[in-house]
Amino acid sequence: MADEKKKKKIAIVVSENSLDKAMMPMILATSGIALDAEVHVFFTFWGLMLLKKNYKPKLKGMMKPFTGMMIKKMKEQNVATFQELREQCVELGAKFYACSTSMAMMGVKEEDLIDGVEIAGATKFLKLAMDADVTMFI
Amino acid sequence: MDANKTLDTRGMACPMPIIKTKKAMDELEAGQVLLVIADDPGAKEDFPAWCEQTGNKLVKMEEKDDDIYIYIEKGV
Numbered sequence: 001m002a003d004e005k006k007k008k009k010i011a012i013v014v015s016e017n018s019l020d021k022a023m024m025p026m027i028l029a030t031s032g033i034a035l036d037a038e039v040h041v042f043f044t045f046w047g048l049m050l051l052k053k054n055y056k057p058k059l060k061g062m063m064k065p066f067t068g069m070m071i072k073k074m075k076e077q078n079v080a081t082f083q084e085l086r087e088q089c090v091e092l093g094a095k096f097y098a099c100s101t102s103m104a105m106m107g108v109k110e111e112d113l114i115d116g117v118e119i120a121g122a123t124k125f126l127k128l129a130m131d132a133d134v135t136m137f138i
Numbered sequence: 139m140d141a142n143k144t145l146d147t148r149g150m151a152c153p154m155p156i157i158k159t160k161k162a163m164d165e166l167e168a169g170q171v172l173l174v175i176a177d178d179p180g181a182k183e184d185f186p187a188w189c190e191q192t193g194n195k196l197v198k199m200e201e202k203d204d205d206i207y208i209y210i211e212k213g214v
Binding site: 008027030031033034035036077078079080085088092 | 149150151152153154156157159160188191192
């Protein structure tokens with residue numbers, strides 16, 4: 001199968017933590033691994049929150065009060081929850097990176113994060129992105 | 139057409155049908171056939187793309203009512 005050819009590499013930066021922007025990287029990361037790609041996701045600024053244990057993203061700004069409605073709608077349509085997709089990502093082997101500067105800025109400690117997250121800086125991500133076939137910013 | 143294994147993904151939304159398919163396919167041997175039943179409208183485009191990228195063969199895809207029956211042969 002894909003072992004003979006070089007694996008494709010996908011690099012994603014996530015800088016926001018609203019529910020919509022939280023779902024996208026999880027869906028893309030799981031799908032990317034299903035496509036036999038290597039997937040690297042770098043969480044920075046507000047995006048870092050998505051790596052916290054038991055984190056439940058909400059809609060942002062004026063849309064915030066509609067979070068419950070959105071989650072209900074997603075459940076009705078059998079869309080997997082953020083937490084479920086995040087677990088799938090870890091199980092399937094997506095690589096998650098927490099931005100070290102964001103951690104310091106926001107007072108987030110390593111023990112606040114889910115297991116398996118690597119702490120890294122912008123250079124590490126850029127090196128991955130330079131070698132990647134697909135790079136996305138969310 | 140006979141399948142070695144059947145995976146019913148009806149009711150599941152993207153990306154779960156593909157993830158479940160990948161996991162089911164990992165357990166098959168080359169040449170064996172997996173039948174995936176899906177009702178996600180995106181499946182018609184997603185499955186051919188998945189097969190092409192992963193080196194598996196899309197043997198047949200047929201619509202029955204609102205469901206899509208996808209036969210995939212595991213590649214070597």
